[in-house]
Amino acid sequence: MSEDIHALSGAYAVDALDDVERARFERHLAGCPACRAEVDGLVAAASELSVLTEAAPPASLRAKVLAEIATVRPLPPLTAPQAESGDDAVTSAPPAPSQPAAEAAPAESHGDQGRHADELSERRRSRSARGLARGWRVVVAAATVAVLAIGGFTVWRQIDKDxxxxxxxxxxxxxxxxxxxxxxxxxxxxxxxxxxxxxxxxxxxxxxxxxxxxxxxxxxxxxxxxxxxxxxxxxxxxxxxxxxxxxxxxxxxxxxxxxxxxxxxxxxxxxxxxxxxx
Structure with missing residues (x-):
């Protein structure tokens, strides 16, 4: 189950959660106005779709879509990720002027190096987890829109399909x-x-x-x-x-x-x- 419980509103609206996830989300829903509003909006959209009728697209639609494709600017290619900035960035400094051996700064101990490496790894794991949570929200939202667009489905609140x-x-x-x-x-x-x-x-x-x-x-x-x-x-x-x-x-x-x-x-x-x- 995703750590970002807010991302479950779409799955909850289309009854796609198991019993444990549903119980946990409903406890969260009781105290989260944003999620309640999102769930209500999805259910309302489903209600509107339940009364839609099928209509054949105009014969000119295919030709128009194919003609418009040539005018759409393609996205640039993906590039390799840049070096991380902020605390995770490794910067180079100009070499320090030579000093007598007696005045040289003491070298960092192996213990300090290990601790800094652990902190860096923890930051990266945290950022990765946040990225996965955002990705999960996008996936759930996209899946919800797809299900709503298909129509003819059952949501948690029963919709009259007569x-x-x-x-x-x-x-x-x-x-x-x-x-x-x-x-x-x-x-x-x-x-x-x-x-x-x-x-x-x-x-x-x-x-x-x-x-x-x-x-x-x-x-x-x-x-x-x-x-x-x-x-x-x-x-x-x-x-x-x-x-x-x-x-x-x-x-x-x-x-x-x-x-x-x-x-x-x-x-x-x-x-x-x-x-x-x-």
Whole structure:
């Protein structure tokens, strides 16, 4: 395990630590605001990536990249490391003028020479350890970015990967999203959000009661002739965010009915909620 515990934030965010490392890092995390902020940022980035959709690159991208390569200045070649400076540097001094043997300075003892050599080795080991720690931080950061870019992974905090929820988020955030509200019995509310550009509609319910035993809530889209087409079943009552199946871009309205388990081909009861897309 790296001595620089701060460098583990990326691995922790993608659940890449073993049990011992995780326990140690979580103790550190409790008292390190910088690491908490870094972990939160990585998790937030992963959350954003979970709702991204694939898009084909433009045909001109490859040609543009190849053309730009010729304009990029290459890095200079690596050179041999220079002599260390500071305490580790060995400097040469001009020879001292000759003196009588009786006045010459006493030579350094073998013990002093050994002690200085040990100090020099210790400094070099310390610098090497710091360099390795920095290198480990860079490697972990790069690996974290790579994992985030790939997407489709599990982080320590569970991220919702349900494709329908990702689509619901896109509809709710669409520039042309239009909202239609309805109030249900018992004070519950239902809001249907439609995006004609995405050809989809989403229902958002709050405080909705559970369907009767043996029954389900079924969603419907109404066309221009008044015909109702099934748009799927709701998973239950309560607070729900559900994408209506089918193309909602030309629909004139949407509704909810109570149907037998498994749903019906056509509504068998009056809608408990209906909104017209005026």
């Amino acid at each position: 494709p329908s929820r990702a689509l619901a988020d896109q509809v709710l955030a669409a520039p042309d999203a239009t909202r239609y509200g309805a109030r249900l019995a018992g004070g519950a509310t239902a809001t249907i959000v439609r995006s004609t550009s995405l050809q989809k509609a989403v229902i958002v319910t709050s405080g909705m009661a559970q369907p009767p035993t043996g029954k389900v809530f079924q969603l419907w889209l109404q066309d221009a002739t008044g015909h109702m087409t099934s748009a799927g079943l709701m998973p239950g009552g309560g607070d729900q965010v559900v994408v209506l199946s089918g193309d909602a871009s030309h629909s004139k309205g949407a509704g909810i009915t109570v149907e037998p388990a498994g749903g019906s081909d056509q509504p068998t009861t009056n809608p408990i909620a209906f909104v017209a897309f005026a």
